[in-house]
Amino acid sequence: MKRSSVKNTMFGILGLAAMAALSPAAAQDKDPVKVGLMLPYSGTYAALGEAITNGLKLAIQENNNELGGRPVEYVVVDSEADASKSPQNMSQLTKGDKVDFVIGPVHSGVAMGMVKMARQTDAITIIPNAGLAAATGQLCRPNVFRTSFTMWQNAHTMGKVAYDRGHRNIATISWNYAGGKEDLAAFEEGFTEAGGEIMNQMLVPFPQTEFQSYLTEIASMKPDAVYTFFAGGGAVKFVKDYHAAGLKDSVPLLGSGFLTDGTLQAQGEAAEGVLTTLHYAVTLDNEANRHFVEAYSEEFDARADVYAVQGYDTGKMLVQALGKTGGNTADKEGLIKALEGVKLDSPRGPVSFSSAHHPIQNIYLREVKDGRNVVIATAAEALADPARGCSM
Known part of the structure; x- marks a missing residue:
C-alpha cells in the first residue's frame, strides 16, 4: 500500500473515531430541542392552554430562547380536551415528530391517556396542569413529571x-x-x-x-x-x-x-x-412574582394567572435541567436526574420535587376582593402529595 493511501486511511479512521466520541450529545449541539405541546387550543379550556403556552415560552425567552445552549422548536397539537384522541396525539408527537419533551395536558381525562402512552416511550412528559393523582401516583414513571398540583x-x-x-x-x-x-x-x-x-x-x-x-x-x-x-x-x-x-x-x-x-x-x-x-395567587408579594406578573403583562398584554405560572415554571424547569446537562437530551437517565434535582424560586413560592416527581409547594387561602384573589393565609406550607400507589 502506498504511503499516501495509508495516511488517508489513518485520517479516515481518526475522523470516524472523533465523530464517535462526539456522539450523541455533541451531534445535538446545533439541533433544536423539540418541545411538543399537547394542550387545548379550542373549546372550553382554550384560554388555559394559551396561558400555559405563553408562560412556557416566556421562561425560555428569558433564557435567550435556548435550552442548554440549543435553540428550541415547538411542535403544537390541539388536545381539544378530548381523552379519546390522547393516545393518537401522544403517538404522533413521540413517534412521528420525535419530540424530546411532551408538555401537557390541561384535562385529567387526557392526562390518563398521555401517561399510559408515556409508559411505552422514553419521551419525558411534563404535566403543567391536570391534577389527576394517578399520574404521579399509581401510574408514576421515571419519565413523567408534574409542575402543577394534584386535586x-x-x-x-x-x-x-x-x-x-x-x-x-x-x-x-x-x-x-x-x-x-x-x-x-x-x-x-x-x-x-x-x-x-x-x-x-x-x-x-x-x-x-x-x-x-x-x-x-x-x-x-x-x-x-x-x-x-x-x-x-x-x-x-x-x-x-x-x-x-x-x-x-x-x-x-x-x-x-x-x-x-x-x-x-x-x-x-x-x-x-x-x-x-x-398554590398561587397573582397578589403574592415576592420578587419572583412581581417580575413574572409585569413581564407576562408586557409580553402578552394579558393578566397572569395560575395557568401561566404553571407554564412558566415548566419552562424554568427545562432551562435549569438542560443547563445542568449541557443541552444533552440523549442521555435520558442523566436528564431525568437533573429534572429531579430542580429547585425553583417560583412566583408561587419555593418549589421542589418529591420522589414521585410532584411539586412540593405552599397552598394559599384566597378571598376575592375588588376583583382580585387576595391571599389571606398560607393554608399549608411545603405540602407534598401523598402519591398513593407510586413505586418507582
Whole structure:
C-alpha cells in the first residue's frame, strides 16, 4: 500500500473515531430541542392552554430562547380536551415528530391517556396542569413529571379550612369526570377527617353548564356552605348563576382555586367574597412574582394567572435541567436526574420535587376582593402529595 493511501486511511479512521466520541450529545449541539405541546387550543379550556403556552415560552425567552445552549422548536397539537384522541396525539408527537419533551395536558381525562402512552416511550412528559393523582401516583414513571398540583393538595386543604371556619354540613358539586370526582373526594377526605359531614355530592355531565336544577336543590338543602370544582367557562357560568340565584349571601361558596383563577374578569361582581385554596395567587408579594406578573403583562398584554405560572415554571424547569446537562437530551437517565434535582424560586413560592416527581409547594387561602384573589393565609406550607400507589 502506498504511503499516501495509508495516511488517508489513518485520517479516515481518526475522523470516524472523533465523530464517535462526539456522539450523541455533541451531534445535538446545533439541533433544536423539540418541545411538543399537547394542550387545548379550542373549546372550553382554550384560554388555559394559551396561558400555559405563553408562560412556557416566556421562561425560555428569558433564557435567550435556548435550552442548554440549543435553540428550541415547538411542535403544537390541539388536545381539544378530548381523552379519546390522547393516545393518537401522544403517538404522533413521540413517534412521528420525535419530540424530546411532551408538555401537557390541561384535562385529567387526557392526562390518563398521555401517561399510559408515556409508559411505552422514553419521551419525558411534563404535566403543567391536570391534577389527576394517578399520574404521579399509581401510574408514576421515571419519565413523567408534574409542575402543577394534584386535586388532593388544594381540595384536602380546603376541607380542613372549611371545618376550621365553622362549617359542619356541606354540599359539593362538580362535573362528572375524573378530575372533578377526584377533587370532591379529596375535599370530603379533609373535611370528614376534621369532623364535618357531606350532605350531598352532585355531579354534572361534562361539559354541561346548565346549573339551575342543582342550585334549586342546594337552596332546598340549606347546607352551611357549598364546595365546588369548576374551571374555565364552566367556572364563570357557575359563579354567575350561583350569585343570580341569591345563594351567595346565605350559603358561602368555597372552591378549588381554579374556580376564580383566570375567570375573575368574566365573573365580575358575582365572584366577590368567594373563598378558594390554590398554590398561587397573582397578589403574592415576592420578587419572583412581581417580575413574572409585569413581564407576562408586557409580553402578552394579558393578566397572569395560575395557568401561566404553571407554564412558566415548566419552562424554568427545562432551562435549569438542560443547563445542568449541557443541552444533552440523549442521555435520558442523566436528564431525568437533573429534572429531579430542580429547585425553583417560583412566583408561587419555593418549589421542589418529591420522589414521585410532584411539586412540593405552599397552598394559599384566597378571598376575592375588588376583583382580585387576595391571599389571606398560607393554608399549608411545603405540602407534598401523598402519591398513593407510586413505586418507582
